[in-house]
C-alpha cells in the first residue's frame with residue numbers, strides 16, 4: 062500500500078536544491094555570495110546608512126571554500142537570528158515593499174548547502190542599533206525545518222551590522238569571475254554601495270561607491286485592486302467583517318475612491334451597503350472578477366518602489382563601463398496582476414571590443430543582477446524583438462543595454478532568482494522603453510556621423 | 519522595526535504560483551490538466567491495470583473552465599484524500615522510485631488556483647480496491663496549509679479509481695491545442711494508456727492504447743553512494759547507531775560490497791570497526807567526500823527505473839507520427855549525484871511538411887511530456903551541439919527526435935516541470951545517445967539515396 066507523509070519546506074528544498082540555485086559546486090559558491098550580499102544590502106538600506114560590504118572568499122583544502130560577508134546594516138534582532146538562518150520560509154520581507162529578498166529562503170539555503178557538504182556550522186555575528194553584539198553557530202534540522210543552535214554568546218563589535226561565515230564545498234576558481242561580475246553589476250543598480258572583495262585574504266577589487274545619493278525608501282502601499290483574487294478578498298473581508306463592502310473597497314485598496322467603488326459594485330451586481338461577513342463565496346467571486354476586469358484605474362502608487370533613478374544609473378554605468386554615449390529611460394508605474402512596477406533602462410555605447418550587431422544585455426530585478434538563464438527571460442525576448450541594425454552603426458561601437466525591473470513582486474521563473482517570466486505587461490513596457498532608447502542611439506549615431514563627416518572633409 | 523514571521527508552503531506557492539506553472543490563465547488550464555493526468559497515470563500503474571483516463575473540459579461563462587479527470591487507478595485511501603488535495607508538500611511519492619509525481623504539490627496547486635479564481639470547491643470522487651466510494655468537496659486554508667473539508671459522503675461507483683473536478687478561471691480556447699498535444703505526447707511515453715478528451719461534452723480525441731504491454735514496475739532501491747551528502751549519512755547513521763561504519767556502508771548503499779567498503783574507509787582514513795554514534799561531524803564529512811569522489815562503483819541498479827523500452831517506444835511513435843524510418847537507442851543506467859538514470863531516444867523521419875534542417879525535438883522526463891521552456895533545457899542544448907546537416911538529407915525528410923529521461927530524481931529547473939537543468943552526466947549520455955541515432959539516420963539516408971538512384975537510372 063502507498064505510504065503517505067508530508068515533508069517540511071527545508072526537506073523540499075534539500076531534495077530540489079537545483080531549483081534554488083544550489084545545483085552544482087560552482088553555482089553554489091556564486092549563490093551563497095549572492096544570497097548573503099543581497100541580505101546585507103537590504104539591511105543597509107533599512108538602516109539608512111551608506112552600505113559598506115566586505116566579501117571574503119578563502120580557498121580551503123579539497124574544493125572547500127569559506128564565504129564571509131560583512132555589512133554595516135541594521136543587524137538582526139537577537140531572538141530572530143536562529144530562525145532567520147535555520148528555518149525556510151521565515152523572514153522580515155513579506156510585506157508589499159520593493160526589496161531584494163522576498164521568499165524567506167536565501168540565507169537558509171546557503172546554510173543548508175554548507176551543512177550537507179561540510180562539517181562546519183554557519184557563524185553569524187550581529188549587532189542591532191539597540192543591543193550589544195551576539196555570536197551564533199547554527200545548523201538546520203532539515204526534516205523539521207527548525208534551527209539547531211550550537212553556540213550563542215555575546216560579542217564585542219564596533220557597531221551595528223552583520224557578518225556571516227559559511228563553509229561550503231565549491232569550486233572557487235570557476236566561480237570567482239562570475240562573483241566579481243555579480244558584485245560589479247550590483248554597484249550598477251546600487252551605486253551608493255561600496256563593496257570590497259578579498260580572495261584568500263588579498264584585496265582583489267574595490268567596487269563603488271559611485272554616488273553618495275541614497276535611493277528613495279520604499280513604503281508599504283495598499284494592495285492594488287487588480288491583485289484582488291478570492292483569497293486576498295477573503296482575508297480583507299475577515300479583517301473588516303462589520304464594514305460595508307463599499308468601505309472595504311475604499312479603505313483597503315489604492316486607486317479606489319467612492320466613485321470607482323460605486324462603479325465596481327454596480328459591475329459586480331452587489332449592493333454597496335452589504336456587510337463583509339454576509340458576502341457569499343459566489344459574491345466574492347463576482348467582486349474579484351469585477352476588480353480584475355475593470356480598466357478604469359489610475360496609475361498605481363509607486364511609493365512602494367525604489368528605482369535606481371536617472372542620475373544614479375547614468376553615473377554608475379559611466380563609472381563601470383568605458384562608454385561615451387549614455388541615455389536613460391523609464392516606464393511606469395504600471396502594474397502586472399496588481400503588482401506595481403517600473404522598468405528603467407540605460408543604453409550606452411563605447412568603443413567596440415568585438416564585432417557584434419546585437420547589444421550586450423545586462424538584466425536586473427529589484428537591484429539584483431541576473432547573470433544566468435538569460436535565454437527564457439522576458440528582457441532577452443524584448444531585446445531580440447528589436448531590429449538593432451536600424452539604430453546602430455554596425456561594428457563601430459559596442460552597445461550595452463541595462464534593464465532594471467522594480468516591483469513589489471518579481472515573477473521569477475525559479476527560486477534561484479536568475480530569470481523573469483514572460484509577463485505581458487512587463488514585456489510591453491520593456492519593449493516601449495528599449496525602442497525609445499534605441500531611437501536615441503540612432504539619433505546620436507547620425508549626429509556623430511555628421512560630425513565625423515564634417516571633420517573628415 | 520522589522521516584522522519577522524514565517525509563511526506556510528501553501529502561502530509561498532500562492533505568492534509565487536508563476537514558478538509552479540500557474541502564472542497565467544492559459545498556462546493554468548494546461549497545468550491543471552497535466553497535474554491531474556499525471557496523478558491518474560501514476561495511480562493506474564500502481565494498480566497494475568491498463569490506464570483509461572477521461573479528460574473533460576467544459577467552457578463555462580466568462581472565461582471559466584471546468585476540468586474533470588477520471589481514472590481507473592488505485593483510488594485514494596479515505597483518510598488521506600483531504601490532505602492529498604488540501605495540503606502542499608504532502609503525498610505518497612517521496613520514496614526513491616521513478617514516478618511522474620515527486621513534489622507533493624501538483625494537485626494542491628490546481629486546487630489553490632481554482633479556489634482563488636472561482637467560488638467552486640474541488641470535487642474528488644474516489645474508491646480504492648478495499649473500500650466503497652467516497653465523494654469530497656474540499657478547499658485549502660492557504661495560510662495554515664491544511665485542508666478544509668466542505669462535504670464528505672459515501673458514493674456509489676463502478677469500481678476503483680478517482681475522478682477530480684476543478685473549476686478555474688482560464689482561457690480554454692487558447693489552452694486547448696496545447697492540451698491535446700500534451701495528451702498525444704503522453705501516449706508516446708505511456709503507450710499502454712488510453713486517453714479520451716472531451717471538450718464541451720463532445721468527444722474530441724481518443725488517443726492510444728498503442729500496446730497492451732505493461733511497463734516494468736519500478737521498485738525502491740538502496741541509495742547510491744554518490745548521493746551520500748552529510749545529511750543522508752547522518753540519517754543513515756541515526757537509524758544504525760550501534761552498527762559499525764563498515765556494515766552501515768554495506769547494508770545501506772547499493773554497489774558497496776565488503777571490498778569496496780574497505781577501500782572507501784581507507785580513503786576516508788576511518789577505522790572500519792568504529793560504531794555509528796561515535797562518528798564526529800568531521801569524520802562524517804570525510805566519509806561523504808570519499809563516497810562522492812570514489813570512481814570505482816559499478817553501474818547503478820536500474821530496477822528503481824521504468825524506461826519506456828524499445829518495442830513500446832517505437833510502436834507509439836509510429837502510431838502517432840507519419841514516419842517511415844524509426845530507430846531506438848538507450849544509455850545507462852548511469853547516475854547523476856547518486857540518482858540513477860536512463861536516457862532513451864527515438865529518432866524518426868517522415869515526409870517533410872516544411873523545410874527544416876534541425877530536427878523537431880520532443881522532451882520527456884519520467885513519462886511526463888515537457889512542452890514549454892525548451893530554450894534552457896539540457897536536451898535542447900545537446901540537440902544543438904550536433905551538426906545535423908552531416909546526417910540528414912536536407913529538406914527531403916522531416917526528422918523527429920524523442921528523448922526521455924528516467925530517474926529517481928529529475929533536476930527540473932522549476933516546480934512547473936517544463937525544463938531540465940544542465941547536469942553534466944545527463945548531458946554527456948544524451949549527447950552520446952543522439953550522436954548514435956544521428957549516425958543511424960545518416961546510414962539509412964545513404965542507403966535510401968542508393969536505392970533512389972538505382973531506381974532512377
Ligand SMILES: Nc1ncnc2c1ncn2[C@@H]1O[C@H](COP(=O)(O)OP(=O)(O)OP(=O)(O)O)[C@@H](O)[C@H]1O
Pocket residue numbers: 096099100101104132134135136137145146151152153154161162163164165166167168169170223520
Ligand atoms: N545581513 C543581514 N542583516 C539583517 N538582516 C538579515 C541579514 N541576513 C538575513 N537577515 C534577516 O534574515 C531573514 C531571512 O533571510 P533570507 O535570505 O533567508 O530570506 P529573505 O531575504 O527574507 O528572502 P530571500 O529568500 O528572497 O532572500 C531576512 O528576512 C532578514 O530579516
Ligand SMILES: Nc1ncnc2c1ncn2[C@@H]1O[C@H](COP(=O)(O)OP(=O)(O)OP(=O)(O)O)[C@@H](O)[C@H]1O
Pocket residue numbers: 063553556557558561589591592593594602603608609610611618619620621622623624625626627680
Ligand atoms: N488520481 C489519483 N489517484 C490516486 N492517488 C492520487 C490521485 N491524485 C492524487 N493522488 C494522491 O495524492 C497525492 C498528492 O498529489 P500531488 O499531485 O499533490 O503530489 P504528487 O503527485 O505526490 O507530486 P507532484 O507535486 O510532483 O505531482 C499523491 O502523492 C497521491 O498519493
Ligand SMILES: [Mg+2]
Pocket residue numbers: 096099100161162163166167168
Ligand atoms: Mg535573502
Ligand SMILES: [Mg+2]
Pocket residue numbers: 553556557618619620623624625
Ligand atoms: Mg502529482
